[in-house]
Amino acid sequence: MSSSIARATRATSVTYPRSHKHTVEKRMGIVALMLMLLFALSSPLLAHDFKVGDIDIAHPWSRATPQGAKVAAGYLTLRNSGAQPDRLVAVSAEIAGKAEIHEMAVDDKGVMTMRPLADGVEIPAGGEVELKPGGVHLMFMSITRGAKEGEKLKGSLTFEKAGTIDVEFDVQAMGAGAGQQGDHSNHGG
Numbered sequence: 001m002s003s004s005i006a007r008a009t010r011a012t013s014v015t016y017p018r019s020h021k022h023t024v025e026k027r028m029g030i031v032a033l034m035l036m037l038l039f040a041l042s043s044p045l046l047a048h049d050f051k052v053g054d055i056d057i058a059h060p061w062s063r064a065t066p067q068g069a070k071v072a073a074g075y076l077t078l079r080n081s082g083a084q085p086d087r088l089v090a091v092s093a094e095i096a097g098k099a100e101i102h103e104m105a106v107d108d109k110g111v112m113t114m115r116p117l118a119d120g121v122e123i124p125a126g127g128e129v130e131l132k133p134g135g136v137h138l139m140f141m142s143i144t145r146g147a148k149e150g151e152k153l154k155g156s157l158t159f160e161k162a163g164t165i166d167v168e169f170d171v172q173a174m175g176a177g178a179g180q181q182g183d184h185s186n187h188g189g
Contacts, residue, residue: 048170053162054082055123062140062169063176064149072096072147074138074155074169077130080123082161088129089120090158093169097142099155104134114139120160147171 050057058077065072074093080086091099100116107113121136123129131137147153152168159165 048168050165050167052157052159052165053086054080054084055086055159055162056081057157057165057167060155060167060169061176062147062153062171064171064174065143065146066174067146069146070141070143072140072143073102073133074099074140074153075131075133076138076167076169077128078121078123079128080125083125084161085122085124086162087120087122087160088157089160090164091138091155093138093140093153093155095143095145095147095153096140097144099141100139101131101136102139103136123159149173 048059048061050060056079058079060074060076062072062074072093072095074091078088088101091101093099101120102114103117104112104114116139117136121129121131129136147169149171151171153171154166155169156164156166
C-alpha cells in the first residue's frame with residue numbers, strides 16, 4: 001500500500017510540479033501585501049498630530065490623575081518647519097482653571113524646582129522642542145475634574161507667529177512616561 005501512495009505522490013508531483021507551492025507562495029504574498037496595506041492605511045488613524053502654520057504638534061498627551069488631584073500636566077513635541085523661530089506663548093485645557101508652560105530644573109544645590117516660563121518656549125527654525133516629564137511641560141492647575149485614562153482632553157495652544165490651534169490630549173495611565181530622568185509624577189510635572 002505504501003508503494004502505491006509513493007507512486008501516486010510521484011505522479012502528482014510530475015503532473016503538477018509546483019502548483020501547490022505557487023498557491024501557498026501567492027497566498028502568503030497576498031496576506032503580506034494586505035497586512036502592509038492595512039498598516040499603511042491605519043497609520044494616519046493612529047496618528048495624533050496637529051498642525052498650525054509651520055508648527056507640527058506631535059502626540060499631545062497627559063496622565064490620568066488620582067482622585068482629588070488639583071493639577072495635571074501635558075506633554076507633546078513641537079516641530080518648526082519654518083525659516084523663522086516661533087514661540088509657544090499660551091495654553092489652555094478644558095479641565096483647568098489655569099494653564100501655564102512650566103520648566104523643571106535642578107538648581108545649584110541639587111534641588112528640583114518647577115517654575116512657569118513667562119515668555120513661553122521657543123521652537124527654533126527647523127528645530128523641535130519636546131515637552132516631557134521632568135523638563136519643560138504644560139501645567140494644568142485648579143483642575144475641575146480628574147483626567148481618566150483613555151479619554152481625550154480638549155485644549156488649545158497659542159503660538160506667537162502661527163496662531164492658536166485646538167488640540168486633544170490623549171490621557172494615558174498614571175505612570176506613563178515614568179522612569180525618565182527628573183520625572184516627579186507626584187506633582188504633575
